[in-house]
Amino acid sequence: DVFHLTFEPAELVTLGNAFKVFLATEAVRMVSTQVISQTVFAALASALVLPFGLMRAGDLIDNPWVVAMDRARKSGYVLADILMERVQGHRPTTLIGYSTGAVVIWECLLELAKRKEHGLINSVVLLGAPIKTDMAEKWKEASSVVSHRFINGYSRKDVVLASIYRLHALGLDVAGLQPVEAVSRIENVDLTDIVGGHLEYRENLNMIISLLGTL
Incomplete structure (x- = not known):
């Protein structure tokens, strides 16, 4: 059986619209088409100071992003309760x-x-995950309850995720942009050739799942 979990749809629609406006700005187009860098990740990582236009564009997604992340964390606790109640039956869940x-x-x-x-x-399959990669203990904890495969799919061309983390001065060591090396059992899959941006995971989901093989 396949279940589709929907949480806080209004907030997610707002965030999605903010992403689209953000990606349409001239500053983002400038960064994402820099010919001197192979990836957006490299371009942002090497910049000491972000272009002012990009900082202004970041304001468009800042608040919707914070709200959506807060709702996501709370929804995670609820999902844990649901799984513990065996609503999905007694079979292991992917x-x-x-x-x-x-x-x-x-x-x-x-x-x-x-x-x-x-x-x-x-x-478990995490795609474009806005989760820090340097939290070794947290990754070990999370993977400890996964019986089979734990996959991190990322794209080095994810300008939205890279910009959010760069704007907040959080660095770029985030799972949606690079491999998770803190825990050896995490399978890292580079999806850069398939996913050119943060909004492309959904439309390419079937292709990604086929690429990953048996889960």
Whole structure:
């Protein structure tokens, strides 16, 4: 059986619209087409000071992003409760999520680990995940409740995710942009050739799942 979890649709629509406006700005087009860098990730990582236009454009997604992330974290706790109640039956579950949906899964895994609930999750696929890669202990905790495969799919061309993290001075060590090396069992899949931006995960989901093989 396949279940589609929808959380806070109004906030997600607002965030999606903000992404589209953000990507339409001249500043973002300038960064994403720099010929001196192979990827947007490299362009932003090497910049000491972001273009003023890009900072202004970032204001468009700042508040919707903060709201959506807060809702995603809270939804993760709820998802953990649902899984523990065996609403899905007694079969192990595979969780797949992209962007803030990946955060829902992440928080769910951490909550299950906190409650020592093992055997509920078979495999996990996080795509374009806005989750820091340098939290080794957190990644170990999250993976401890996953029985089979734990996959991190990322794109080095994700200008939205890169810009959000760069604007907040959080660095660029984020799972949606690069491999997670803190835990050896995490399978990192570079989707740069398939996913050219943060909004392309959904439209390419079937292709991505086929590429990943048996979950």
